[in-house]
Amino acid sequence: MTINLEQATKWIDLFVDKLEENRSTLNELDTAIGDGDHGTNMDRGAKAIKEALAKKAPADVSELFKTVAFAIIQKVGGASGPLYGTAFLDMSKAAKEETDLAKLISIGNDGIKRRGQSDVNMKTMIDVWQPASEALASGDLTAEKVTEFLNNTKDMVATKGRASYLEEKSKGHLDPGSQSSAYLFESLLTAMEG
Amino acid sequence: MTINLEQATKWIDLFVDKLEENRSTLNELDTAIGDGDHGTNMDRGAKAIKEALAKKAPADVSELFKTVAFAIIQKVGGASGPLYGTAFLDMSKAAKEETDLAKLISIGNDGIKRRGQSDVNMKTMIDVWQPASEALASGDLTAEKVTEFLNNTKDMVATKGRASYLEEKSKGHLDPGSQSSAYLFESLLTAMEG
Amino acid sequence: MKYGIVILSHSPKIAEGVKDLISQAAPSISITYAGGTDENEIGSSLEKIQTACEQNKGEEILAFYDLGSSKMNLEMYMEMTDLTVHKYDVALVEGAYTAATLAEIEAPLENIETSLKKLLIK
Amino acid sequence: MKYGIVILSHSPKIAEGVKDLISQAAPSISITYAGGTDENEIGSSLEKIQTACEQNKGEEILAFYDLGSSKMNLEMYMEMTDLTVHKYDVALVEGAYTAATLAEIEAPLENIETSLKKLLIK
Ligand SMILES: Nc1ncnc2c1ncn2[C@@H]1O[C@H](COP(=O)(O)OP(=O)(O)O)[C@@H](O)[C@H]1O
Ligand SMILES: Nc1ncnc2c1ncn2[C@@H]1O[C@H](COP(=O)(O)OP(=O)(O)O)[C@@H](O)[C@H]1O
Ligand SMILES: [Mg+2]
Ligand SMILES: [Mg+2]
Ligand SMILES: [Mg+2]
Ligand SMILES: [Mg+2]
Numbered sequence: 001m002t003i004n005l006e007q008a009t010k011w012i013d014l015f016v017d018k019l020e021e022n023r024s025t026l027n028e029l030d031t032a033i034g035d036g037d038h039g040t041n042m043d044r045g046a047k048a049i050k051e052a053l054a055k056k057a058p059a060d061v062s063e064l065f066k067t068v069a070f071a072i073i074q075k076v077g078g079a080s081g082p083l084y085g086t087a088f089l090d091m092s093k094a095a096k097e098e099t100d101l102a103k104l105i106s107i108g109n110d111g112i113k114r115r116g117q118s119d120v121n122m123k124t125m126i127d128v129w130q131p132a133s134e135a136l137a138s139g140d141l142t143a144e145k146v147t148e149f150l151n152n153t154k155d156m157v158a159t160k161g162r163a164s165y166l167e168e169k170s171k172g173h174l175d176p177g178s179q180s181s182a183y184l185f186e187s188l189l190t191a192m193e194g
Numbered sequence: 195m196t197i198n199l200e201q202a203t204k205w206i207d208l209f210v211d212k213l214e215e216n217r218s219t220l221n222e223l224d225t226a227i228g229d230g231d232h233g234t235n236m237d238r239g240a241k242a243i244k245e246a247l248a249k250k251a252p253a254d255v256s257e258l259f260k261t262v263a264f265a266i267i268q269k270v271g272g273a274s275g276p277l278y279g280t281a282f283l284d285m286s287k288a289a290k291e292e293t294d295l296a297k298l299i300s301i302g303n304d305g306i307k308r309r310g311q312s313d314v315n316m317k318t319m320i321d322v323w324q325p326a327s328e329a330l331a332s333g334d335l336t337a338e339k340v341t342e343f344l345n346n347t348k349d350m351v352a353t354k355g356r357a358s359y360l361e362e363k364s365k366g367h368l369d370p371g372s373q374s375s376a377y378l379f380e381s382l383l384t385a386m387e388g
Numbered sequence: 389m390k391y392g393i394v395i396l397s398h399s400p401k402i403a404e405g406v407k408d409l410i411s412q413a414a415p416s417i418s419i420t421y422a423g424g425t426d427e428n429e430i431g432s433s434l435e436k437i438q439t440a441c442e443q444n445k446g447e448e449i450l451a452f453y454d455l456g457s458s459k460m461n462l463e464m465y466m467e468m469t470d471l472t473v474h475k476y477d478v479a480l481v482e483g484a485y486t487a488a489t490l491a492e493i494e495a496p497l498e499n500i501e502t503s504l505k506k507l508l509i510k
Numbered sequence: 511m512k513y514g515i516v517i518l519s520h521s522p523k524i525a526e527g528v529k530d531l532i533s534q535a536a537p538s539i540s541i542t543y544a545g546g547t548d549e550n551e552i553g554s555s556l557e558k559i560q561t562a563c564e565q566n567k568g569e570e571i572l573a574f575y576d577l578g579s580s581k582m583n584l585e586m587y588m589e590m591t592d593l594t595v596h597k598y599d600v601a602l603v604e605g606a607y608t609a610a611t612l613a614e615i616e617a618p619l620e621n622i623e624t625s626l627k628k629l630l631i632k
Contacts (some may be wrong), residue, residue, distance in 0.1 A: 035412040041553070073586065077553030079579035082586045113584050161578060162413065165489040167503070229534040235431070267464065271431030273457035276464045309460050355456060356535065359611040361625070399520050401527030402603065405545075409521045409576070413553055423527075430534055454531070454603050479631050480602030481524065481576050509601050 001098040002140070007191050008061045012049065012068055014187035019046040022183065029176035033163035038176040041078040048075035061099070065092035079116075080177055081163060083125065086111040101192070102136035109133045116160060123156035123163060123170060125177035132185045143186055150174060150182040195333070196293040201385050202255045206243065206262055213240040216377065223370035227357035232370040235272040242269035255293070259286035273310075273355060274371055277319065280309040295386070303327045310354060315337035317352035317364060319371035328381045337380055344368060344376040356363035389443050391491045391500075392418035392446020394473075395484055398431055398455040398460055400424035401468035406452075432458045437465045441473060448472040449469035450491070450500070452484040454493035461509070513613045513622075514540035514568020516595075517606055518575040518584055520553055522546040528574075528606050535611035539565035554580045559587045563595060570594040572613070572622070574606040581632070599632035 003011075019026075019042045026039030048071035058064035065088045073085035090111035091104045098104055109129040113119060120130050128149045135141035151174070158170035161177070197205075213220075213236045220233030242265035252258035259282045267279035284305035285298045292298055301324040307313060314324050322343045329335035345368070352364040355371070393410070397403040403423025411419055419445050422436035437458075441449055451473050453459050459475070466473050474497075476483055483504055490500045517530070519525040525545025533541055542565050544558035559580075563571055573595050575581050581597070588595050596619075598605055605626055612622045 035552075036415075037412070038552070073556050075548075077547035077551070077555065077579075079582060080552075082556070082579065082582035115585065137556065162489070165413075165486055165503070166493060167499075169490075169493050169495065229430075230537075231431070231534070267434050269426075269427070271425035271433065271457075273460060275432075276434070276457065276460035280464065309463065310456075356611070359535075359608055359625070360615060361621075363612075363615050363617065397527065397531075397603075399527035399531045401530065403524040403527075405519065405521035405523030405525075405527055408523065409519075409552055430531055455607065479629070480603045481519075482601060482631060485577065507601070507631050509631060510603060 001101045001136070003061060003101045003104065003194065004099075005058070005061050005064065008064050009053075011188050011191035012053070012064065014190055015184050016046040018183040018187060019043055019180065022179075026176050026180055029076050029174055029179055032173045033158065033166055033170050034176060035078075035162060037040050037078055038042075038080060038180065041076045041080055042180050045072045045076040045081070045084070048072070050085070060095070062092050062095035063096055065089075068092075080125075080180065082115050083112050083177070086131075088114040101188075103131065105129070105133040105136055118160040121156060122160040123153050123158035123175045123178075125175070125181040127153045127156065128178045128181035128185065132181075141185070141189065143189055146182050146185045146189070150178050152176045183190065195295050195330070195386065196387070197255060197295045197298065198293075199252070199255050199258065203247075203252075205385035206247070206258065206382055209244050209378050210240040212377040213237055213374065216373075220370050220374055223368055224375055226367045227352065227360055227364050228370060229272075229356060230274050231272055232274060234372065235270045235274055235372050239270040239275070239278070242266070244293050252377055254289070256286050256289035259283075259289055262286075274319075274374065276302045276309050277306050277371070280305040281323075295382075296327065297325040299323070299330055312354040315350060316354040317347050317350035317357060317369045317372075318354050319369070319375040321347050321350065321369065322372045322375035322379065326375075335379070335383065337383055340376050340379045340383070344372050347372045389416070389418055389446050390448065390494065391487075391497070392420070392444035392449050392489055393491065394437075394440050394444055394451045395419065395421040395423075395480070396432065396437060396440070396447050396451065396458040397421070397423045397480065398454055398458060398462070399431060400428050400455065402480075406481055409481070410485050410488035413485065414492035417488055417491050419488065420444045432461045434461045434465060437461055441465065441469065441471055448474065448497075450487050451475045452478065452480050452487070461465045476504050478504050478507035479509055483507045511538070511541055511568050512570065512616065513609075513619070514542070514566035514571050515606060515610055515613065516559075516562050516566055516573045517541065517543040517545075518554065518559060518562070518573065518580040518600070519543070519545045519602065520576055520580060524576065524602075524629065528603055529603050531603070532607050532610035535607065536614035539610055539613050541610065542566045548575050554583045556583045556587060559583055560591070565590065566587055570596065570619075572609050573597045574600065574602050574609070576602045598626050600626050600629035601631055605629045 023039035030038035069088035087108035153175040217233035224232035263282035281302035400423035403421035425431035520546035545551035613621035
């Protein structure tokens, strides 16, 4: 499955809306096992993306991703800034040649892993990105699966990010970055549907 | 040799004068291997001692040492504060029963070692206090010896205090706290002479 | 509250900044600080340490410091006070953050200290 | 000047305070800092990191940070810049103090790094 500018634009628009709507949910999740700002951070990013896209409509998918990356990098202010930022920057570079959605997401996932020096099972957004990327590759990503990936983070013990300071006690809570990533993939599914 | 209130008062007066006179010398020594404030710190202590003694004349040696200790502890602001402060506080406690000068100095020296978790050969004031205390015990402390103890710190490698960050490079400089301690013992010798 | 946190730094700004930083992860923990000399210059002040410990609302205090003279003043204070003060020879910012995070979820002292052991550098 | 020092902290006050503290021991070293978000809240800012590195007068930069996201932003910057930036996974305050003290006496990088190894905690 390939992604075009229209789909990608819709994807980002939906994601931005979800971030704005769920600001307090994300903050609450981050209060339990972090510093309580993931919603505020992503909301700041969302507003910056909107503003940047309103200023200049991107000519192609690569440019769109670059605009998203820069807005996030500049405005988010938390760990999720360089993480989502690197994902979109790497996807932007790849999108110059590549249009396959699963490949692009996989490249974004690799970017997060590089930036965060992290991998699956560390109770981070990787635990949504990586299985979502794999499901996209095999053509069977669904909203239910995204929710499942997200819910899997609940029983994990964090070994990266702020939640890792809590060690065993990080169990029993959803990872906030996985929740925002779930919004990202839910938005993607909706955008690709039609 | 015992010390009485008159001698002890003279000792402290002379020490305070020397600290005020040599403020910039001490700062310069501390600039080479520390943060450049040992003169300023001790000068602040000196002024606080003067003020406290002017406010209330101590009734005995123990009270005098306590006044000195509190002034130093409250006003010095650097490592030398708790170090000299502990020395004088411990000497104050001991002076309630003890009048032997060598014993008192030895108790002060132990106080510095406890507070600084330090010992001889670490390029600290201990390298003046300890040999001075020993020489007092054997009755042969002289101004020349004090200078010798001080000069011995020059070739030492610091393993305590800020100078220890310089490791090998701390060699070739006098230890500032040993210089102020040299003033202390020179003042003591003068006070005990007459 | 079982544990309160006291931050000691030679710099008033560092002390206050550490409080700001760790408060985010531990909004319900009592965090007090002593930064700089009485004149708010770089240095340390026994009086400020005393005030910070006395004003802290924790039943026991977990204390973090930057350099040697803060440590010595803290130890001097510990010899003088009846309060229970635990002193940690760990990285100031990182140690205080770790302890605050764990104290916030009411982790037992044993767990807090196990985590702090990895940050021992002094 | 061979080495300059850059301090990255989530807190603007910590960043500035570390500069104050280490400047005393290293008055001739260029020390710049990036503290907090663009709005000076707790967080980190790639733009501030960039400015701090660009304004630093050292030929090479020794960089110190507090928590994960400062590190990630720093690494992101390192991928983008032509400047030589050395990043140290050590205690922020104590590491920066150690490096500043040694840089002040023009110690070679090898010596500075040997001393910093003892402060590795990240
Ligand atoms: N090293 C890492 N690798 C991957 N993801 C990470 C890493 N560190 C943090 N995260 C993700 O970032 C989220 C937190 O983001 P946010 O709250 O905005 O940043 P901060 O922790 O700086 O306040 C976490 O829930 C987690 O999903
Ligand atoms: N652990 C220690 N034990 C004994 N003496 C010490 C110790 N640390 C520092 N000193 C002494 O203190 C002196 C420095 O005092 P000062 O400059 O006033 O304090 P600071 O180092 O906090 O600026 C050193 O020259 C040394 O003699
Ligand atoms: Mg957060
Ligand atoms: Mg944050
Ligand atoms: Mg000094
Ligand atoms: Mg000092």
